[in-house]
Amino acid sequence: MSSSALAGTPLAGTGALTRLAFRRDRIMLPVWVYVITAAIASNSYSLNKLYPTAADRAALAASGGQNPALVFLYGRMWGDSLGAVSAWRYGVWASIFAALMSIFLVIRHTRADEEAGRLELVGSAAVGRLAALTAGLLVAVVANVVLTLLLVIVLIALGLPAAGSVAFALAITTCGLAFAAVALLAAQLAVSARAARGIALGALGAAYLLRAVGDASGAGGLSWLTWLSPLGWTEQIRPYTADRWWVLALPLALTAAATAAAYVLAVVRDHGAGLLPDRPGRPAASAWLRAVRHWPIGLAWRLQRGTLYGWAVGFAFTFAASGAAAKGIGSLLGGSEQLRHAFTRLGGQAGITNAYLAAIMSLAGLAAAAYATSAVLRLRTEETDGQAEPLLATATSRISWGLSHIAVAVVGTAALLAVAGVAAGLGYGLRTGTAGSEVARLLGAAMVQLPASLAVAGAAVVLFGLAPRASVAGAWTVVGVVVLIALFGQVLQLSQWVLDISPFAHVPKLPGAAVTAASTGAPLLWLGLAAVALAAAGLAGLRRRDIG
Amino acid sequence: MTNAIEVRGLRKSFGRTQALDGLDLDVRTGEVHAFLGPNGAGKTTTIRILLGLLRKDGGEASLLGGDPWRDATTLHARLAYVPGDVTLWPGLTGGEIIDLLGTLRGSRSGIDPKRRQALIERFALDPAKKARAYSKGNRQKVALIAALASDAELLILDEPTAGLDPLMEAVFRECVDDERQRGRTVLLSSHILAEAEALADRVTIIRDGRTAETGTLAEMRHLTRTTVDADLARPAVLDGLPGVHALEVNGTHLRCEVDHAALNDVLRRLTAAGVVALTCRPPTLEELFLRHYSAERPELGARP
Numbered sequence: 001m002s003s004s005a006l007a008g009t010p011l012a013g014t015g016a017l018t019r020l021a022f023r024r025d026r027i028m029l030p031v032w033v034y035v036i037t038a039a040i041a042s043n044s045y046s047l048n049k050l051y052p053t054a055a056d057r058a059a060l061a062a063s064g065g066q067n068p069a070l071v072f073l074y075g076r077m078w079g080d081s082l083g084a085v086s087a088w089r090y091g092v093w094a095s096i097f098a099a100l101m102s103i104f105l106v107i108r109h110t111r112a113d114e115e116a117g118r119l120e121l122v123g124s125a126a127v128g129r130l131a132a133l134t135a136g137l138l139v140a141v142v143a144n145v146v147l148t149l150l151l152v153i154v155l156i157a158l159g160l161p162a163a164g165s166v167a168f169a170l171a172i173t174t175c176g177l178a179f180a181a182v183a184l185l186a187a188q189l190a191v192s193a194r195a196a197r198g199i200a201l202g203a204l205g206a207a208y209l210l211r212a213v214g215d216a217s218g219a220g221g222l223s224w225l226t227w228l229s230p231l232g233w234t235e236q237i238r239p240y241t242a243d244r245w246w247v248l249a250l251p252l253a254l255t256a257a258a259t260a261a262a263y264v265l266a267v268v269r270d271h272g273a274g275l276l277p278d279r280p281g282r283p284a285a286s287a288w289l290r291a292v293r294h295w296p297i298g299l300a301w302r303l304q305r306g307t308l309y310g311w312a313v314g315f316a317f318t319f320a321a322s323g324a325a326a327k328g329i330g331s332l333l334g335g336s337e338q339l340r341h342a343f344t345r346l347g348g349q350a351g352i353t354n355a356y357l358a359a360i361m362s363l364a365g366l367a368a369a370a371y372a373t374s375a376v377l378r379l380r381t382e383e384t385d386g387q388a389e390p391l392l393a394t395a396t397s398r399i400s401w402g403l404s405h406i407a408v409a410v411v412g413t414a415a416l417l418a419v420a421g422v423a424a425g426l427g428y429g430l431r432t433g434t435a436g437s438e439v440a441r442l443l444g445a446a447m448v449q450l451p452a453s454l455a456v457a458g459a460a461v462v463l464f465g466l467a468p469r470a471s472v473a474g475a476w477t478v479v480g481v482v483v484l485i486a487l488f489g490q491v492l493q494l495s496q497w498v499l500d501i502s503p504f505a506h507v508p509k510l511p512g513a514a515v516t517a518a519s520t521g522a523p524l525l526w527l528g529l530a531a532v533a534l535a536a537a538g539l540a541g542l543r544r545r546d547i548g
Numbered sequence: 549m550t551n552a553i554e555v556r557g558l559r560k561s562f563g564r565t566q567a568l569d570g571l572d573l574d575v576r577t578g579e580v581h582a583f584l585g586p587n588g589a590g591k592t593t594t595i596r597i598l599l600g601l602l603r604k605d606g607g608e609a610s611l612l613g614g615d616p617w618r619d620a621t622t623l624h625a626r627l628a629y630v631p632g633d634v635t636l637w638p639g640l641t642g643g644e645i646i647d648l649l650g651t652l653r654g655s656r657s658g659i660d661p662k663r664r665q666a667l668i669e670r671f672a673l674d675p676a677k678k679a680r681a682y683s684k685g686n687r688q689k690v691a692l693i694a695a696l697a698s699d700a701e702l703l704i705l706d707e708p709t710a711g712l713d714p715l716m717e718a719v720f721r722e723c724v725d726d727e728r729q730r731g732r733t734v735l736l737s738s739h740i741l742a743e744a745e746a747l748a749d750r751v752t753i754i755r756d757g758r759t760a761e762t763g764t765l766a767e768m769r770h771l772t773r774t775t776v777d778a779d780l781a782r783p784a785v786l787d788g789l790p791g792v793h794a795l796e797v798n799g800t801h802l803r804c805e806v807d808h809a810a811l812n813d814v815l816r817r818l819t820a821a822g823v824v825a826l827t828c829r830p831p832t833l834e835e836l837f838l839r840h841y842s843a844e845r846p847e848l849g850a851r852p
Contacts, residue, residue, distance in 0.1 A: 115680065191681070192638075192678075192680055192681075194638075194639075194680075280641070280674075280676040280677060280678075281640070281641035281643075281644065281676055281677070281678055282641055282643060282644055282676065283641065283643040283675040283676040284643045284644065284647055284675070285643065285644040285645075285646075285647030285648050285651070286644075289640075289644060289647070289648055290647055290648060290650075290651035293651060293652075293654060294621070294652060294654055296648075296652055298648075299637070299648060302637075302639070302640070303637060303639070306639075385635055386631070386633060386635035387635050387636070387637055389596075389601060389631055390629060390630075390631055390634070390649065390691065391649075391652065392599070392600075392601060392620075393599045393601070393624060393627075393629035393631075393704075394624050394625075394649060394652040394653040394654065395621050395622070395624045395625040395652065395653055395654035396621070396624075396652045397620070397621045544603075545603075546601065546602045546603055547596075547601040547602070548596065548601060548602070
C-alpha cells in the first residue's frame, strides 16, 4: 500500500495507520491469538486423554449429545470422532472468543480513537476519511488469518484430519471476521466507543441465544433459528464429519455486507457524529446519586452497576444451563473415570450429582472472587484516571471513598452468588420437578462461597492501600493463583499447605457435605474475619499514602 | 492580616526527583493570589500537598489555620478546588457532577440552585450532556461551576482557563472579581500571565520547586525596566549611558530597555533629538518571567 498511490483519496494514510495499530497492539494481539490457539489445543489434547477410545466417545455422544442443557450450552454434536467431539465442545466458544477479539480490535482503532480525539489529530494530517476504518478492518483480518494458520498447524499436529482441521479453523475465524464487520458498522452508528461495543456485543449475545434456542429445540420446532446466527453457521460447517464448505459463504457474505454498509455510513456522516446520538441525561443529580453527605456511595453504585448487571446476566445464564446439565450427569460421566474423579475431587464425595453441583458452586465462588477483585480495583482506576482527585478534595474522606466502592463489591458479590444458586437450583430443579427444594439447597451452597470470594478481594484492598502501583497486577495474580490451586492443585500434587493458601480450600463442599457449626460455621467465620482484616489493613494504608 | 495559606520551606520528592525544594508561599485572607511558574516548577505538587493528597517530606504548611494532611476532610468543607486537568466520570452529566461535588463537599443543602443556574447560564454549559461528550473547555466549566457555586471560603484553581475560549475567559475573570468582592480567598495557579496581571492582588513566582519572587505586581515592576520605543526627528546617542540596555538603533527608530533611575536622562536626550512618536511600556509579566527563566540572560535571573 504505497502512500503515493493513495495520496489524496479517502484511503490516504491507511498504511501508516495500520502500522500504528499493529504497534499499539503488539502485546494484546499476540496474547489473544495465543490464548485462543492454546485453549483449543490443550482442550483437544485433554479430550483425547479423557475419552481415549471410540467407545468412550460414543458413550459421550449418546449422553452429552442428547442432553438439552449441554446442547444449549455448546451446540449439537455431529459425530463421535475425536475431531467432531472437539468441534462440538469448543467450536462455538472459540468462535465467541474470535468474535470478542475482533470486536475489541475494531472498536479500539475506530470509534474509541475518534471519541478520544486522536483521529482528529490524525485526520488533519494527509489521511483520508476511510483510512482509520480500513486500518481497523485490516488489523482484524490479519489477526483472524494468523489465527486460522496457527489453528490448522496445531490441530494437524494433534493428529486430526487435515481437511477437517482447515474447516474447523475457518469456522472459527470467519465468525471472527463477521463480527469484525459488525463492529465496524456499530462504530459508525454509535457516538461513544462504549455504546459501539455494546451494540456489537449485543449482536454476539443475540447470535448465541438464537443458536442455543435453535439447537436445544431439537429437529423440529425452532431449529431454523440456528441458521440466523453466525455462531450457528460455525456449528453447521460440521468440521471433521461433513466439512460443508459452502456454509462458509454465509459468514463471508455477512462480512461483506456489514463492511459495505459501514463504508457507506462513514462517507456520509460527520466526523465525531454517529447515526445514534448520545442520549442527553439528567441536568441535575438525582436524590440517589447524592444520597449520603460526604459518602460517594451513590456515585460508586452508579459507576459500577452496569458491570454488575452484565456479570449477573452471565451468571444467570451460565449457572442455569450448568444446573440443568446436572440431571443425567452420572451417565454422561459414565464413560470417563477421569472426569468422574475430577468432579468428586472438586466437589466432594457424596454422590456424583452432588459432587457435580458442588463443583459448579465452587466455580461460582471463583468467578465471584474475580468480580469482587475487579470491583475493588475500580478504586485504582479512579485514582489513576484522575477522578479521585477532585473527589478527595471535597469533604469526602479516603476511608468513605474506599468503603463506598468496597460496599458495592461486597453487595455485588453476594448478589452474583445468589443469582448463581437460584439459577442452578431452577435449572436443575425444573428438570427434576423439585425446584423449590433445589433452589433453597443450592442458594445455600452458593452463599457459603461468599467469605472466600471476599477474602480474595481483601487481598486487592491490601495491595491498593499498601502497594498501589502493583495493585492491579498483584490482585489478578492472587485470583490466578487461587483459580490454579482450585482447578489443578491436586492434579499437580501440591503439598497441603500450598493448597491451604487458597481460601476456597476451606469452604465446605455443598451440597452434599454435612452442615454443622464446627465443619461449616467455623471456617466461614474465619474466612469472613480474614476478609475484614485484609480490608482494614488496606484502608489503613490508603490513609497514609500519597494519592495519584 | 491573617493568612489563608502559609507555607514555609516545603519539600517533596518523588523518587530521585526533587519536586519541591524549600518553597515559601503566603496567601492572605481575602486576596486573589497568582501562583506562577513554568510547567514542572512544582505548582501542582504544592496544591496537592495543600489538599492533603500528597504528604510533605519537610517544611511547614498550614491551610485555613489547620494542618492540610491531618485535618483534610474538615478543611475541605471550607474550600473548593478545580484541578488543572479535569477528568470527569464519562457516564455522568455535567449537571449531575456539579451537584455531586456540591453534596460531597458537604454544604448542608447541596449548592444554592439559583447560583448554580446563574453560573450555568453565564458559562453557557449544557448540563444534560454526558461528560464523555464534553470538550476540554466544557469539562473545565463543569469543575469551575461546581467550585464557584459553593460557599467555600477558599478557592484553589489550578490553571483554570487552560481550555476556555477568550469569551469564557472573560466570564471567568468577572467571576473571580465577584468572588474577591464577596471576600473569598483565591489561589490561582497559572502560566497564563495576562490572567494573573488582570486578576491578582499579589503574585508568587516559583522555579524548580523554590520561590523565586513574591509580592504585588507594582513591587515587582519596580525591579524591572521600562521598554522605550521611539521615532525621532534626528538620531539620538544613548550609547554608554548608564542604565540603558538592549539598545537597538535603526536610523531614526530607537528601542531600548531603561532602568527606572535612568528614565529621566533618557527622555531628556530623546526630546532633544525631537520625538515623532514614543511608546513607554511597563514590563509585562512575560518579561518578568523571561527574567526568571531565560537561559540566554542568566545575569538577569539573579535574585534582587
